[in-house]
Amino acid sequence: MLSTHYMGLLATNQPWNLLMFMAVPVILAETLAVTELVILRGGSVGPVVAGLNRWAGLIAGPYMIAVTVHLLRNAVIPLTATGGWRGAADVIAVSFYLLGTVPMVGLTLVELGLVGRTHESARTWHTVFVGAFLVIAHVAMIVGMLDPTVLGWRASTGHTMPDGSVMPGMTHN
Numbered sequence: 001m002l003s004t005h006y007m008g009l010l011a012t013n014q015p016w017n018l019l020m021f022m023a024v025p026v027i028l029a030e031t032l033a034v035t036e037l038v039i040l041r042g043g044s045v046g047p048v049v050a051g052l053n054r055w056a057g058l059i060a061g062p063y064m065i066a067v068t069v070h071l072l073r074n075a076v077i078p079l080t081a082t083g084g085w086r087g088a089a090d091v092i093a094v095s096f097y098l099l100g101t102v103p104m105v106g107l108t109l110v111e112l113g114l115v116g117r118t119h120e121s122a123r124t125w126h127t128v129f130v131g132a133f134l135v136i137a138h139v140a141m142i143v144g145m146l147d148p149t150v151l152g153w154r155a156s157t158g159h160t161m162p163d164g165s166v167m168p169g170m171t172h173n
Contacts, residue, residue: 002147003086005075005093006140025060025063025067028056032130036127036130039123040123054111057110060105060108061106071094087152089143089146092151093140094144096140100137102136106129110125
């Protein structure tokens with residue numbers, strides 16, 4: 001099976017890329033989701049839950065901005081300049097991954113008091129941003145796991161190996 005650059009990124013430089021590009025953002029998002037559920041349930045929220053929720057929200061935005069800048073410089077711009085994208089699945093997966101930065105930054109802005117003027121408004125925005133990130137991240141993951149040929153991509157020359165490298169002299173149908 002051929003892979004998108006999304007999957008190639010996670011599989012390369014093990015375990016560091018997997019940790020940096022998948023584990024940290026997902027752990028932040030899942031921490032936010034679980035603590036958000038506890039907070040939304042109402043009643044008294046302990047300082048540990050409130051603290052985890054706040055710190056995960058504060059870290060999420062800057063972390064994803066750093067990841068996005070890194071990926072734009074080292075993957076998106078070079079792939080675009082060289083025509084190296086592996087079709088629609090590749091573009092959709094990477095685009096949705098990067099789009100996940102928007103709700104993560106939104107969470108940080110809520111925690112900094114820049115979005116949501118009232119406590120209720122801030123909780124609403126917080127919940128919307130957590131949900132949006134989870135949906136966006138799952139779209140990126142699902143499409144990123146597709147074989148890029150499912151959405152019509154064909155290697156231009158040579159046989160494309162699962163890691164995306166091309167073996168000269170063979171064709172991929």
